[in-house]
Amino acid sequence: MPTPTVRRLLVGHLLRHAREQTGLDLDAAGKLIGKTNSTMSRIERGQTALPQHVLKKLANAYEQHAPNAIDLDELLDLARGSQDRGRWSGYRSVYSKYFRMAVDLEADAISIFQYQTEIVPGLLQTEQYIRALFTTAQLQLSDQSTEDAVEARLERQSVLTKPKAPQVSFVLSESSLRRRVGDRELMVTQLHHTAEIARLRNVQIQVLPFAAATAPRATHDFNLFRVPSPGNAGPLEFVYVEDFTDGRYLDGHDDVHAYTLLWQQLVAAALDPVESEKFILRVADEFAR
Structure with a gap:
């Protein structure tokens, strides 16, 4: 199972790939869920996480523009546990x-x-x-x-x-x-x-x-x-x-x-x-x- 950090990066990677399949730029994609261009950029770089319901809304919107652009189940599975902490304790x-x-x-x-x-x-x-x-x-x-x-x-x-x-x-x-x-x-x-x-x-x-x-x-x-x-x-x-x-x-x-x-x-x-x-x-x- 990927580490939490890599899970966040993979979520962003899949979202960026899906957005590029739709032909939408960051501004247009952000309007789908009420987010700014800069926030969308941070999401795609794995620096900001989205709640599951917002993630689902964005993925479904991408699917309407480009069917099969993203696998929702895989996306949500990666997102689970991406905010876990504690790996950097101890030595x-x-x-x-x-x-x-x-x-x-x-x-x-x-x-x-x-x-x-x-x-x-x-x-x-x-x-x-x-x-x-x-x-x-x-x-x-x-x-x-x-x-x-x-x-x-x-x-x-x-x-x-x-x-x-x-x-x-x-x-x-x-x-x-x-x-x-x-x-x-x-x-x-x-x-x-x-x-x-x-x-x-x-x-x-x-x-x-x-x-x-x-x-x-x-x-x-x-x-x-x-x-x-x-x-x-x-x-x-x-x-x-x-x-x-x-x-x-x-x-x-x-x-x-x-x-x-x-x-x-x-x-x-x-x-x-x-x-x-x-x-x-x-x-x-x-x-x-």
Whole structure:
């Protein structure tokens, strides 16, 4: 069952798809239920929820303009539980508020594409690597906060091995493999762990070496999530990009298309998975000397 956050996003996704099928703009759609353009935009982005009776009224109105534009039963089922709370209590409370939606998208995705430039991605990190990151970052966390942060990150990694796990693809800059975190022994262990994860059937890891020709725009990390959606609306797609203090979620068609093309360029420029595993193990051997 999708997380409450993803349920809200899927409701908005289905409503936007249905509205586009009717040919109505946001103003016209809002008039059907007495809502403004800006409110309709927030609804379609999963930022505002509608009561069930209003949701039903809107869906029925769309059906009058475009039969079969939306499945009412699926829509109402997704809407149930979309306002549930409590998921971010306990050790999960260490997640930054701006990152929590990424964690939910990650949990419900059918495919994940991640480009990483400077450190090993969180889904691939060993416990020792995680602890070393918090130490070297000098975040001044309490002992309990550090333990919570480690536990929360390790929990995320279960997405790689859970039943019906998503297809997860990584392109790792050579810098992320050579950037030393902790001591040399820790790096050897981390790189061997990365190579081991690459052997999972649902995981693909490619290395972008310094010598590779690549798109000049590939200067920052990003994640592309695809979440299955009921009906004929197609998957829910989000790009997540992050800086030091904030994260942004891009779901516009142009943004998703641009990052999809960038991802394809990175995959084409990177070593293939077999050569990438050899490369990772060679770097591990260098740290072992």
